[in-house]
Amino acid sequence: MGGDLENGASSGSMTEVPRVTVRPAYFVSTIIKGGWQLAGDHGAVNADQAIADMVRFVDAGVTTFDCADIYAGVEEKIGRFRAGLIRTRGRVALDNVKIHTKFVPDRDSLARLTLADVESGIDRSLLRLGLDRLDLVQFHWWDYAVPGHVEAMGHLNTLRDKGKIDLIGVTNFDVEHLTELCDTTDIASAQVQYSLLDRRASGNFAALARRRRVSIFAYGVLAGGFLTDAWLSRPDPGFDFGNRSLVKYRLIIEEFGGWALFQELLTALRAVADRHGADIATIALKATLDRPEVTAAIVGARYADRLPQTLHALELRLTDEDRAEIETVRSRARGPLGPVYGLERDISGRHGLIMKYNLNRGDNRMASASRVEAA
Numbered sequence: 001m002g003g004d005l006e007n008g009a010s011s012g013s014m015t016e017v018p019r020v021t022v023r024p025a026y027f028v029s030t031i032i033k034g035g036w037q038l039a040g041d042h043g044a045v046n047a048d049q050a051i052a053d054m055v056r057f058v059d060a061g062v063t064t065f066d067c068a069d070i071y072a073g074v075e076e077k078i079g080r081f082r083a084g085l086i087r088t089r090g091r092v093a094l095d096n097v098k099i100h101t102k103f104v105p106d107r108d109s110l111a112r113l114t115l116a117d118v119e120s121g122i123d124r125s126l127l128r129l130g131l132d133r134l135d136l137v138q139f140h141w142w143d144y145a146v147p148g149h150v151e152a153m154g155h156l157n158t159l160r161d162k163g164k165i166d167l168i169g170v171t172n173f174d175v176e177h178l179t180e181l182c183d184t185t186d187i188a189s190a191q192v193q194y195s196l197l198d199r200r201a202s203g204n205f206a207a208l209a210r211r212r213r214v215s216i217f218a219y220g221v222l223a224g225g226f227l228t229d230a231w232l233s234r235p236d237p238g239f240d241f242g243n244r245s246l247v248k249y250r251l252i253i254e255e256f257g258g259w260a261l262f263q264e265l266l267t268a269l270r271a272v273a274d275r276h277g278a279d280i281a282t283i284a285l286k287a288t289l290d291r292p293e294v295t296a297a298i299v300g301a302r303y304a305d306r307l308p309q310t311l312h313a314l315e316l317r318l319t320d321e322d323r324a325e326i327e328t329v330r331s332r333a334r335g336p337l338g339p340v341y342g343l344e345r346d347i348s349g350r351h352g353l354i355m356k357y358n359l360n361r362g363d364n365r366m367a368s369a370s371r372v373e374a375a
C-alpha cells in the first residue's frame with residue numbers, strides 16, 4: 001500500500017482502518033466506500049437504509065466516500081447522510097469524513113467546454129452534497145482526440161483558487177495524459193481499475209504516480225462482484241446482464257483469459273480463504289490492498305451487511321504460500337493489456353460500445369441493460 005500510513009482511525013470498531021495522508025492535513029481511509037452501486041442500476045436501492053448504513057461505515061473507520069456527478073442521485077444521498085449526521089451528532093462527526101466526487105463532462109460537450117460549464121457542474125455537486133467546498137474532484141475526459149482536457153483542468157484550478165475545491169484528482173487517465181496534467185496541476189490522486197484481474201496501472205503508470213505523488217485509488221477490486229464466492233464453480237453466464245457493471249467486468253474476465261482461467265483464480269482464492277477462515281472477496285481485497293502502488297481500495301456495496309468481510313481484509317496477513325498460489329494462476333493471464341482505460345476508450349470496441357457518454361444531460365436511455373456503462 002502506498003502513501004504515509006497513520007495510526008488506525010476507527011472508533012467503535014474492532015478493526016482499525018488505516019488512514020493514508022494524500023496531501024498535508026488531508027487523509028483518506030485505505031478502504032473507500034464506493035457510490036456507483038447506489039445509482040439504481042445495480043439492483044434496487046432502499047435509499048433510507050443505504051443512507052443509514054453510511055453511518056455504520058464511518059463508525060467502522062471507512063470515512064472516505066466515492067461518488068460522481070453522473071451517478072444518478074448518489075451525491076444527493078451522500079448529502080442527506082451528511083445532513084443527518086450533523087443533526088444527530090454535530091458537525092464534529094464529519095471531521096474525518098471525505099467525500100470524493102467526479103467531474104465527468106458529457107462526451108458531446110467536450111469540444112466547447114467553458115469555465116462557466118465547469119463551474120456550473122462543480123456548483124451542482126456542491127449543492128447536492130451540501131458542501132461549501134468539494135474535498136476532492138476527480139476529473140474524467142472521454143476522448144483525447146478532442147482537445148481541451150488541459151484547459152478543463154485549468155478551469156478546475158481556477159475553481160480551486162476560488163475556494164470551491166480542496167484537492168484535484170483524475171480518473172481513467174493514462175501515463176501520457178496524466179503526465180501532461182501533472183505539469184500544470186497538483187494532481188493528488190488517480191482513480192483507476194486495479195485488481196487481481198487488471199494490472200494495467202502497474203509498471204509505468206505506478207512509477208509516474210510515485211514520482212508525482214499521485215495516490216492511486218483502485219476500483220474494480222471485486223470485479224463488480226465477480227471476485228466473490230457467489231461465482232465460484234458457476235458456468236459461464238455470458239454477457240447479457242441486467243446489472244450493467246457485470247458486463248464491464250465480464251469483459252475484463254475475457255481479457256484476463258476467459259471464464260475457465262477465471263474459475264481457476266477463484267478456486268485458488270477459495271483455497272487461500274479456507275486457510276484464513278475468510279471469503280473470496282476478502283482475499284481479493286487484501287491482495288490488492290497489499291500492492292505497494294495502491295493507496296486505497298474502493299469497495300462498492302449498497303449496504304453495510306458485508307462490512308465485516310471487508311474489514312477482515314485488514315486483519316489477515318497473506319503468506320508467501322498464499323501469494324504464490326494466486327500468482328500461479330495470474331501468471332497465465334493474457335491481459336488486459338495496454339494503457340490504463342485504453343480498451344474502454346475505444347468507442348467502437350466491445351468495451352467502449354457499452355459506455356454511456358452523456359449521462360450529465362440525462363442520457364439514460366438503455367437499449368438493453370447490457371449496453372450500459374458509467375465512468
Ligand SMILES: NC(=O)c1ccc[n+]([C@@H]2O[C@H](COP(=O)([O-])OP(=O)(O)OC[C@H]3O[C@@H](n4cnc5c(N)ncnc54)[C@H](OP(=O)(O)O)[C@@H]3O)[C@@H](O)[C@H]2O)c1
Pocket residue numbers: 033034035036037042043066067171172191192219220221222223224225226228229245279281282298299300301302303306307309310374375
Ligand atoms: N472511475 C471509474 O470509472 C469507476 C468505475 C467503476 C467503479 N468506480 C467506483 O468504484 C466503486 C466500486 O465499484 P466497482 O465497479 O469497483 O465494484 P466492486 O467494488 O468491484 O464490486 C461491487 C460489488 O461487489 C459486491 N460486494 C461488495 N462487498 C462484498 C463482499 N464483501 N462480498 C461479496 N460481495 C461484495 C457488491 O454487492 P451489493 O451490490 O449487493 O452491495 C457489489 O455488487 C463504485 O461504487 C465507484 O465509486 C469508479
